[in-house]
Amino acid sequence: MLRRPRRNRRSAALRGMVQETHLTTSHLVYPLFVVDGKGIKEEIKSLPGNYRMSLDNILLEVAECLKYGLSNFILFPAVEEHLKDKLATYSYHPDNFYLKITSAIKKQFPETCLISDVAMDPYSSDGHDGVVRDGKIVNDETLPILAKMSVAQAKAGFDLIGPSDMMDGRVQTIREALDEAGYYETGIMSYTVKYASAFYGPFRDALDSAPKAGDKKTYQMNPANRQEGLIEAELDANEGADFLMVKPALNYLDVIYALKQNFDLPIAAYHVSGECAMLTAACQNGWLDYEKAMPETLLSIHRAGADVIITYFAKDFAKMYSNINL
Ligand code: PBG
Numbered sequence: 001m002l003r004r005p006r007r008n009r010r011s012a013a014l015r016g017m018v019q020e021t022h023l024t025t026s027h028l029v030y031p032l033f034v035v036d037g038k039g040i041k042e043e044i045k046s047l048p049g050n051y052r053m054s055l056d057n058i059l060l061e062v063a064e065c066l067k068y069g070l071s072n073f074i075l076f077p078a079v080e081e082h083l084k085d086k087l088a089t090y091s092y093h094p095d096n097f098y099l100k101i102t103s104a105i106k107k108q109f110p111e112t113c114l115i116s117d118v119a120m121d122p123y124s125s126d127g128h129d130g131v132v133r134d135g136k137i138v139n140d141e142t143l144p145i146l147a148k149m150s151v152a153q154a155k156a157g158f159d160l161i162g163p164s165d166m167m168d169g170r171v172q173t174i175r176e177a178l179d180e181a182g183y184y185e186t187g188i189m190s191y192t193v194k195y196a197s198a199f200y201g202p203f204r205d206a207l208d209s210a211p212k213a214g215d216k217k218t219y220q221m222n223p224a225n226r227q228e229g230l231i232e233a234e235l236d237a238n239e240g241a242d243f244l245m246v247k248p249a250l251n252y253l254d255v256i257y258a259l260k261q262n263f264d265l266p267i268a269a270y271h272v273s274g275e276c277a278m279l280t281a282a283c284q285n286g287w288l289d290y291e292k293a294m295p296e297t298l299l300s301i302h303r304a305g306a307d308v309i310i311t312y313f314a315k316d317f318a319k320m321y322s323n324i325n326l
Contacts (some may be wrong), residue, residue, distance in 0.1 A: 013218030019096065023295070023302040025321060029072040029115060029268075030314035033206050034058055036080070036097035046202035047278050048284075049264045049310050055079040057089050057100045058118060063107055068318035074115040074162060074310055075102060079122050088123035088145055092152035099156035106157035115189055116153040118146050118174070119165035128209040129165035129219060137218055142167050147177035154183035160242070166219040171239035187242035189268055191257055193229035194247045196220035206273070217280075226298070228256050233263055239263065243308065248272040250297070253304040260305025269306035276312040291320065 040054035064092035077098035247270035283290040
């Protein structure tokens, strides 16, 4: 045998020298679920270790994450039912607690990168990402609402606006609205290829945001399609997106790879609630070793081409790989 690939695997030093992919905490984004009130910290049953938190606890959480070198957060609001309506008006109301919490985090921790969620579903009495008329999700009527929501979020201090609704044309609408309001420095991390996936269950429980009727198949993509994702990516890139996201991540590594190969923008992947919950459940049963399976999972998403990974494991990863002794 002239070629023996095992020669390069002989020692840790050699393996380190030829390692192709490195994952560090700086690539990770940690989702935080925020609620109005004081002293609230309720665990999300299907996402152990993740909580719905009020501002006081959110500030403690962010401070702890920063100690481990984790500084990127994506925030989601859990809104009380009585504040929801058909047009999601609470999403840009000046008293909106989500916006206030964001400003408070940014004020105390300006070094953070805060990413928003732009979609009607947390604020919609229909539980859909767009306006519902006669049982249909209407696209163009939704766009100005998303624009208002985005400007309010930029004003609150978000670094990146995260449209997750999959309406056509929303990136351009949002970009123009942000520029017009003077927020030309606020970026857009677009949920470019977001699938109508069965893996969002724990998230919808956390926010109580499941659709009241029907499903999201007329706007989120069919899990069978990859080529169509390239159309979405081309549109988002042309409309001014700063990041292209694929969601979910693990069942869609081929899509992440396709976007990485075809576009020069940074690619983000959302390792969604159901994907994390599966691994956590297996580890709790003693069937998998969390300390090994979790980093391997995140590394795989990175290897496939994701520059940025949004994951509920971000804090644990940061803890495991930070050199700080607390
Ligand atoms: C809502 C939104 C969803 C997620 C992020 N933003 C759920 C959905 O589309 O129904 C899912 C995230 C997760 O499952 O971790 N626009």
